[in-house]
Amino acid sequence: MTTALDLKRDANALLDASALQALAKKTLRTRGESQEPRRGPFRPEVWLNVRQRHASRLAVHWFRTTDVTLVGLITVAVLAATTRGSLLSATLADILPLMVSTLVVLGALRSLDLYRFERGQHLQIHLAAVSAIAVGGGVVAVVFQAGLSPGQHGFSTPILWSAFVALSLYGAHMVWGSMVAQWRAMGALTPNIVVVGATRHAERLIRDALQRRDINVLGVFDDRLARSPDSLAGVPVLGDAEALMNHRMLPYIDKIVLALDPRAEARVRELTARLTTLPNEVTLLVDPVDASERGAALDRLARAPLASLNGPIDDDRRAFNKRIQDLVIGTIALLALSPVIALTALAIRLDSPGPIFFRQRRHGFNHEEIVVWKFRSMRHEAADATASRQVTADDDRVTRVGRFIRKTSLDELPQLFNVLRGEMSLVGPRPHAIGMKTGAVESARLVAEYAHRHRMKPGMTGWAAIKGSRGPLHTAAEVRARVRLDIEYIERQSLWLDLWIMLVTVPVLLGDRAAQR
Numbered sequence: 001m002t003t004a005l006d007l008k009r010d011a012n013a014l015l016d017a018s019a020l021q022a023l024a025k026k027t028l029r030t031r032g033e034s035q036e037p038r039r040g041p042f043r044p045e046v047w048l049n050v051r052q053r054h055a056s057r058l059a060v061h062w063f064r065t066t067d068v069t070l071v072g073l074i075t076v077a078v079l080a081a082t083t084r085g086s087l088l089s090a091t092l093a094d095i096l097p098l099m100v101s102t103l104v105v106l107g108a109l110r111s112l113d114l115y116r117f118e119r120g121q122h123l124q125i126h127l128a129a130v131s132a133i134a135v136g137g138g139v140v141a142v143v144f145q146a147g148l149s150p151g152q153h154g155f156s157t158p159i160l161w162s163a164f165v166a167l168s169l170y171g172a173h174m175v176w177g178s179m180v181a182q183w184r185a186m187g188a189l190t191p192n193i194v195v196v197g198a199t200r201h202a203e204r205l206i207r208d209a210l211q212r213r214d215i216n217v218l219g220v221f222d223d224r225l226a227r228s229p230d231s232l233a234g235v236p237v238l239g240d241a242e243a244l245m246n247h248r249m250l251p252y253i254d255k256i257v258l259a260l261d262p263r264a265e266a267r268v269r270e271l272t273a274r275l276t277t278l279p280n281e282v283t284l285l286v287d288p289v290d291a292s293e294r295g296a297a298l299d300r301l302a303r304a305p306l307a308s309l310n311g312p313i314d315d316d317r318r319a320f321n322k323r324i325q326d327l328v329i330g331t332i333a334l335l336a337l338s339p340v341i342a343l344t345a346l347a348i349r350l351d352s353p354g355p356i357f358f359r360q361r362r363h364g365f366n367h368e369e370i371v372v373w374k375f376r377s378m379r380h381e382a383a384d385a386t387a388s389r390q391v392t393a394d395d396d397r398v399t400r401v402g403r404f405i406r407k408t409s410l411d412e413l414p415q416l417f418n419v420l421r422g423e424m425s426l427v428g429p430r431p432h433a434i435g436m437k438t439g440a441v442e443s444a445r446l447v448a449e450y451a452h453r454h455r456m457k458p459g460m461t462g463w464a465a466i467k468g469s470r471g472p473l474h475t476a477a478e479v480r481a482r483v484r485l486d487i488e489y490i491e492r493q494s495l496w497l498d499l500w501i502m503l504v505t506v507p508v509l510l511g512d513r514a515a516q517r
Contacts, residue, residue, distance in 0.1 A: 048188055049251040050366040051457075054319065055422065056188040060115040061320040063176050068106055070172060074164045075102050082157045097144035098161055105137035105165060114173070117180040119189075119214065119302075130173050131166050138162025190216055191254040191302060194244065196271060198222035198229060198237050202259035205285065205298070206233040214302040218249055223271075241274055250280065251368035255301065258284045279366050279455040321495055326426050329502070330419040333426075337413060344375055344410050351401040354380025357414060362431035365457045370423040372431055373414035377402030409509050415460045427498040428459025429486035430470070438473050450479070453486045456493065461505040463489035463497075470509070 075098050076087070083090040109115065114130060141158030183189050195202045198220050209215040210233065219238040222228040228237050238247070244256070256275055260268055268284065275282045283301070334341075345356045357373055364370035382397035398406065405411040418424040424431065432453075435442060464470065464485035473479045489497075 048186065049368050050192075050254055051251075051364070051368055051422070053188045053192075053254070056183045058316060058320045058323070059176075059179070059183075061317065063115050063172075064110065067109060067169060067172060070168045071102050071106060071165055074161065074168060075099070078157060078161045078164065082160070093145070093148040094157075096148060097141040097158055100144055101137040101141040101158065101161065104140050105133055105169075108133045108136070109169075115176075117177055119184070123174070123177040123181075126177060127170055127173055130169050134166035134169055135162055137165060187216065190214060192216045192218050192252050193255045193257050193301060194218050194238075194249070194253055195220045195232075195235075195257050195259050196222070196241060196244070196275070197259040198224075198232055199259055201285075203232045205257075205259055206235050208295070208298055209301075210234075212298060212302070215298060218252065241271055245274070245278065250278065251364075251366050253280050253366075256280050256282045257301065258282065260284075278451050318493065322425060322493070322498070323422070325495060325498060326419050326422075329426060330416055334416045334420070337416075340410065341413050344405060344413065347401045348376055348399075348405075352379060352399045358411075361434050362458070363434060363454055364423055364431060365454060367451070367454055368423075369434060370418065370431070370458075372424070373417055375405055375411040375414060377406050377411045412460055419460065423457070425457040425459045426461070427489075427493075427501050428457050428462055429453040429489065430462055430465060431458035436473075438476060438479055450483055452490070453483060456490050461501060461509075462486065463492075463501060466501055466504055466508045 079090055079094065079098060080087045083094055109130070112129070112133075114126065114133075117126065138158050138161060141161060142155050145155060145158060180189070193215060195205065195217060202220060206217050206220075209217050217235050220228075220232050220235055221239055221241055221244045222237060223240045231237055238244075238249075244250075256278070258268065258271060258275075260271070272282060272284070285301075348356050355376060358376040358378070359371050359373055361369050362372045377399060378397040379399060402411070415424060419426055462485075464482050467485050469478070469482045469485055473482060
């Protein structure tokens with residue numbers, strides 16, 4: 001007979017939606033319920049990790065970039081078509097009305113948050129607002145043209161411009177709206193949460209979330225396992241807080257919700273201190289006294305719209321800028337270094353038997369497991385996929401070519417493919433192998449803040465690398481120094497800092513003769 005402990009043990013092996021579905025069916029069988037899981041977390045189409053959903057949230061910046069390009073091209077085309085002679089002969093009176101109108105339209109689209117596509121908003125109302133803004137831009141152009149050229153009454157240019165802008169933006173935003181609706185259906189914009197505390201308050205929260213269908217509750221964790229049920233409202237109780245700290249579900253969790261009695265201050269403090277070492281956001285949900293307060297609390301949890309374009313630079317916009325940087329510089333670097341990559345691959349093939357590439361599972365963003373590509377630098381039969389034995393000076397596992405490419409970091413070049421795939425960045429905390437050990441102890445267990453490294457995508461190079469913390473970590477002090485530098489970088493990250501790190505990486509690494517790699 002299946003017991004609660006069996007279920008909680010099985011939960012630690014979760015990898016994907018099908019495994020979670022199997023667990024749900026197993027849970028429901030023990031309770032004598034239907035084996036078909038109910039609404040909520042057990043649908044394969046909503047089983048996307050945080051990085052995948054984050055990429056969808058950042059799409060507003062691509063929408064905005066496309067609109068700017070469209071309106072800019074229309075403005076240039078209309079000026080070229082209506083200006084006597086070449087475009088270079090256009091006067092200020094010809095250019096200024098359309099330039100001002102372009103800024104007005106693009107500014108209005110942004111300031112009115114017409115890239116957010118809020119949940120429950122009717123697409124036709126959105127499209128009507130976009131069209132009205134385009135027409136308003138045409139009116140502004142007419143007014144400016146009348147002011148600059150009072151003797152001329154031909155307004156064909158601003159009318160033509162307004163018509164093309166309205167049609168292009170209407171079509172573009174229809175496409176954007178359809179894409180956002182599809183992402184919502186897939187669960188890409190629906191936050192995944194886990195609840196800590198198998199309380200009556202948590203059960204009400206889960207039942208309300210299942211009815212609303214705008215929050216996915218993936219599981220419940222509770223330190224008082226002896227008194228906790230096997231499931232709450234059909235959502236399985238998967239273990240205690242320690243099980244959550246190392247759970248395979250972590251890459252899929254947007255928020256960890258503490259559904260505890262706030263009067264239990266000592267318990268709340270203790271759990272908050274433990275869980276805040278994770279890269280996932282932790283939220284304390286105070287027990288609402290009525291349905292309206294519960295609804296407001298769920299609204300706050302479910303508020304995961306597309307990123308905002310307004311206000312100061314936030315994490316979303318910083319992540320978008322970093323992704324553009326990775327795509328542009330990464331593509332240029334891959335093309336420029338392709339001869340070096342080809343020669344390195346040939347040298348490895350001629351030097352020792354075995355594959356050219358070495359693949360290793362490492363930690364990515366938000367505990368996601370990614371497969372990192374490198375050039376093979378060790379004898380194939382001595383490859384260490386889990387980094388259980390870190391590299392030492394004169395390591396007998398390293399080949400002749402391997403010593404050169406490790407010293408020059410040429411073995412890292414295949415990670416450009418990880419960068420272009422969106423799994424890594426050019427700059428960030430270096431990805432560590434899953435289960436990597438420092439001495440006899442897993443490195444992640446030596447520093448409480450270790451998981452903070454996963455709040456940003458791992459990088460090919462990073463702040464720690466140029467500050468001397470690169471290669472293997474042989475002591476707990478070295479692990480702490482690496483984590484401190486990584487967290488310092490995450491807090492300071494900017495475009496200019498990234499460019500500086502990339503600029504000094506090669507001379508710093510080549511000049512570091514003490515590092516063992």
